[in-house]
Amino acid sequence: QVQLVESGGGSVQAGGSLRLSCAVSERTFSSAVMGWFRQAPGKEREFVAAINWSGVITYYADFVKGRFTISRDNAKNTVYLRMNSLKPEDTAVYYCAFRSGSWMGNLQKENGVYDYWGQGTQVTVSS
Secondary structure, three states, rough: OOOOEEEEEEEEEOOEEEEEEEEEEEOHHHHOEEEEEEEEOOOOOEEEEOOOOOOOOOOOOHHHHOOEEEEEEOOEEEEEEEEEOHHHHOOOOEEEEEEOOOOOOHHOOOOOHEEEEEEOOEEEEEE
C-alpha cells in the first residue's frame, strides 16, 4: 500500500506564501506522476498541478499559473507545492496524489487517473 503524507499547511495572510510537501512511501516514486488537488468547504475537489516523473513536464490549473510551482525530489521521495501570492479563495484542504502509470497530458487534472491519495493538509488564507 502506497502511503502519502502531506505537510506544510497552515494559516497565512493574503499575499503570503507556503510550501507544501508530500512524502511518499513507495520505491517506484521516481517513475510516478504526482499531482496536487484541493477541496474547499462545500465544493468538489479540484485539480491544482501535476508533474511527470522527471520533473521536466508540469501542468497547472489556470487559476494558479504564475503563483504556484510544483516540483519534486526523487532522492527524497517527495513532491512539493510552492504557493505564493496566496488569496482567501485558495483556502482549502490540499491533497497530493500518486499515479503509477504514464503521463497523460491534460488528463492529469482528472481525479480518476490517480491511484493513491494523501490525507490532506489544511491551508487557510485570511484577508
